[in-house]
Amino acid sequence: MTDVSAPQTKKRTAFQALELDTRLLGMIGAFLLICIVFNVMTDGRFLTPRNIFNLTIQTVSVAIMATGMVFVIVTRHIDLAVGALLATCSAFMAMLQARYLPDLFGLGLGHSMIPWIAIAAGLLLGTLIGAFQGWLVGYLTIPAFIVTLGGLLVWRNVAWYQTSGQTIGPLDPTFMRFGGINGTLGETWSWVLGLAAVAWAIYAMWSARRAKLAHDFPVKPVWAEVTIGGIITAGILGFIGILNAYEIPSRRLERMFEARGEVMPEGFTAAYGLPISVLLLIAVAVVMTLVAQRTRLGRYIFATGGNPDAAELSGINTRMLTVKVFAIMGALCALSAVVASARLTNHSNDIGTLDELRVIAAAVIGGTALAGGIGTIYGAILGALIMQSLQSGMAMVGVDAPLQNIVVGTVLVAAVLIDTIYRKKTGGR
Amino acid sequence: MTPLCEMRDISIAFGGVRAVDGVSIHVNPGEVVGLLGHNGAGKSTLIKILSGAYKADSGEIYVEGQRVTITSPRDARRYNIETIYQTLALADNLDAASNLFLGRELTNWMGFVDDDRMEAETRKIMARLNPNFRKIKEPVSALSGGQRQSVAIARAVYFNAKILIMDEPTAALGVHETQMVADLIQELKKQGLGIFLISHDTREMLELCDRVSVMKNGRLIGTERVEDVTEDDILSMIIMGKKPDQAA
Numbered sequence: 012m013t014d015v016s017a018p019q020t021k022k023r024t025a026f027q028a029l030e031l032d033t034r035l036l037g038m039i040g041a042f043l044l045i046c047i048v049f050n051v052m053t054d055g056r057f058l059t060p061r062n063i064f065n066l067t068i069q070t071v072s073v074a075i076m077a078t079g080m081v082f083v084i085v086t087r088h089i090d091l092a093v094g095a096l097l098a099t100c101s102a103f104m105a106m107l108q109a110r111y112l113p114d115l116f117g118l119g120l121g122h123s124m125i126p127w128i129a130i131a132a133g134l135l136l137g138t139l140i141g142a143f144q145g146w147l148v149g150y151l152t153i154p155a156f157i158v159t160l161g162g163l164l165v166w167r168n169v170a171w172y173q174t175s176g177q178t179i180g181p182l183d184p185t186f187m188r189f190g191g192i193n194g195t196l197g198e199t200w201s202w203v204l205g206l207a208a209v210a211w212a213i214y215a216m217w218s219a220r221r222a223k224l225a226h227d228f229p230v231k232p233v234w235a236e237v238t239i240g241g242i243i244t245a246g247i248l249g250f251i252g253i254l255n256a257y258e259i260p261s262r263r264l265e266r267m268f269e270a271r272g273e274v275m276p277e278g279f280t281a282a283y284g285l286p287i288s289v290l291l292l293i294a295v296a297v298v299m300t301l302v303a304q305r306t307r308l309g310r311y312i313f314a315t316g317g318n319p320d321a322a323e324l325s326g327i328n329t330r331m332l333t334v335k336v337f338a339i340m341g342a343l344c345a346l347s348a349v350v351a352s353a354r355l356t357n358h359s360n361d362i363g364t365l366d367e368l369r370v371i372a373a374a375v376i377g378g379t380a381l382a383g384g385i386g387t388i389y390g391a392i393l394g395a396l397i398m399q400s401l402q403s404g405m406a407m408v409g410v411d412a413p414l415q416n417i418v419v420g421t422v423l424v425a426a427v428l429i430d431t432i433y434r435k436k437t438g439g440r
Numbered sequence: 441m442t443p444l445c446e447m448r449d450i451s452i453a454f455g456g457v458r459a460v461d462g463v464s465i466h467v468n469p470g471e472v473v474g475l476l477g478h479n480g481a482g483k484s485t486l487i488k489i490l491s492g493a494y495k496a497d498s499g500e501i502y503v504e505g506q507r508v509t510i511t512s513p514r515d516a517r518r519y520n521i522e523t524i525y526q527t528l529a530l531a532d533n534l535d536a537a538s539n540l541f542l543g544r545e546l547t548n549w550m551g552f553v554d555d556d557r558m559e560a561e562t563r564k565i566m567a568r569l570n571p572n573f574r575k576i577k578e579p580v581s582a583l584s585g586g587q588r589q590s591v592a593i594a595r596a597v598y599f600n601a602k603i604l605i606m607d608e609p610t611a612a613l614g615v616h617e618t619q620m621v622a623d624l625i626q627e628l629k630k631q632g633l634g635i636f637l638i639s640h641d642t643r644e645m646l647e648l649c650d651r652v653s654v655m656k657n658g659r660l661i662g663t664e665r666v667e668d669v670t671e672d673d674i675l676s677m678i679i680m681g682k683k684p685d686q687a688a
């Protein structure tokens with residue numbers, strides 16, 4: 012038996028010493044390949060700061076929901092209602108801003124509290140609806156497929172009734188800052204945030220290493236840690252640099268100065284920087300990863316997905332766990348509703364249509380196993396990014412809309428096939 | 441002497457099947473009580489009532505003389521009743537440490553799970569139970585039957601059990617590992633634990649146990665001290681469902 016010989020003394024290649032996640036590498040490789048191919052096909056228009064900026068803000072809404080879908084699928088459930096729930100939350104928040112708060116509560120249109128009350132109420136509504144669906148699944152043991160298939164019809168049309176099918180807009184200006192281009196941090200703050208992220212990443216690596224050494228666990232060689240730290244630093248600062256390279260068009264800048272009653276100085280330029288919506292996605296990613304890896308809740312989610320009976324015999328309340336997982340999903344749908352409606356600057360009747368499929372596909376392309384127990388937050392976000400790049404790239408190249416969907420569908424199936432083969436080769440992980 | 445743990449007149453039915461029908465067993469400190477019987481006799485169901493997996497339709501449970509109600513695995517753990525299930529009850533996608541501490545994770549001052557400390561504790565107990573065990577960080581699906589079994593045993597032993605339930609703990613093991621389990625049982629017995637042991641191997645049971653109870657079709661046929669009976673007596677109880685003195 013090989014595992015009896017001390018593994019630390021085994022000769023390892025330099026690549027193995029980095030202890031990189033090969034699946035993550037594979038996904039990043041696929042993503043880069045897509046980017047390069049489209050860049051060539053569009054004569055360099057795909058990898059411009061402007062297009063990368065647009066790509067990220069288009070990905071946010073689906074990516075936020077995909078992180079929640081990871082938990083749902085890991086616990087062996089599914090949520091087909093996320094797009095419809097997004098619509099219900101979006102309609103509710105739009106009506107709060109445009110009608111309910113001004114008319115019923117007498118807050119003057121444009122009152123500074125309106126967007127915040129709307130967001131808080133929207134998040135609460137999403138969480139409650141999610142928890143209710145989770146209760147139907149966990150306590151009344153109706154299959155999640157059925158509960159959320161019903162939910163898909165119910166919430167899509169609850170949204171319709173709230174607005175009588177009308178488009179509600181424009182939304183509150185502060186609210187719209189969460190949509191993307193209308194709310195960015197600007198150059199300086201983007202750099203500050205990027206550097207803070209680098210500092211935090213290095214501190215996290217350093218303290219993890221120190222904790223391992225304290226327990227006498229094997230650690231990576233120092234050069235490997237430095238290499239990985241360097242890659243992370245380059246990645247973060249490169250991303251900020253690209254976003255900061257996208258400059259606000261001068262006509263738009265002029266209007267911004269005019270609005271403040273000033274005149275734009277000659278030769279003035281400014282960059283958009285990091286969009287608030289992307290910051291929101293990063294925050295969601297960090298929190299969800301912490302929940303998945305560092306909390307009891309996350310541990311129980313994965314244990315229940317791996318073996319529900321074992322989880323139950325270990326004293327885990329798997330029914331309540333189901334309620335919590337769907338409540339998280341609901342809250343994230345509401346958050347995505349903020350981003351999606353703010354990006355469109357209004358609530359329209361068809362908002363979030365087919366998002367359930369995009370979200371599930373993102374999670375699955377990102378390596379979440381429908382059999383349960385396996386999935387990562389970063390994988391789901393990468394999955395969302397890969398899908399959005401494919402879609403945008405094909406649109407730029409001028410591929411017919413029907414063919415675009417054919418390609419995306421094929422990629423989804425192929426991704427799962429590759430993943431299945433990969434898991435068999437690496438021993439069921 | 442009050443028994444460490446006593447199950448009195450326990451019954452449970454699934455649909456029409458009376459899986460356990462009026463069974464009483466008990467265990468004293470430092471004693472090993474064996475449960476024998478054919479597949480489907482009701483052994484696993486009986487001990488699952490004690491471990492909180494099932495709720496009895498009727499009957500009473502006493503721990504150190506006190507009447508207790510056990511309606512969930514959490515309750516059982518509170519009374520220091522630990523169980524090694526026949527199915528092992530491991531989450532295959534998690535590593536040994538996560539399985540060992542499942543439901544009772546060690547946390548740091550911020551309330552986050554402390555994986556490093558759990559790994560260190562797991563290394564410690566595995567060094568004692570199965571010194572060859574090295575795959576601490578791999579999902580337990582990558583382990584052999586014997587290694588998985590030692591994770592399940594470690595989980596039951598780690599938390600200072602007073603009453604230990606072992607449902608066919610040696611079924612997946614080779615000769616060497618089976619001997620290790622036998623040694624462990626002797627050691628735990630010396631520490632004063634009460635152990636309910638289920639196995640199909642009658643000879644092994646006569647060696648390890650102080651008393652054996654035989655079940656058939658959900659009913660208790662009888663409980664005998666091992667020095668009072670022969671292997672043939674036990675076999676005839678299992679097969680005929682009669683006590684030796686009743687056998688003609």
Ligand SMILES: Nc1ncnc2c1ncn2[C@@H]1O[C@H](COP(=O)(O)OP(=O)(O)O)[C@@H](O)[C@H]1O
Pocket residue numbers: 454457459477478479480481482483484485486
């Ligand atoms: N969860 C359950 N639902 C229905 N029937 C069950 C369940 N668990 C056990 N049984 C039935 O109870 C009887 C006893 O089973 P079990 O306790 O597993 O036997 P043993 O462990 O002695 O082999 C069997 O007839 C079995 O089919």
Ligand SMILES: [Mg+2]
Pocket residue numbers: 483484485526607
């Ligand atoms: Mg059994």
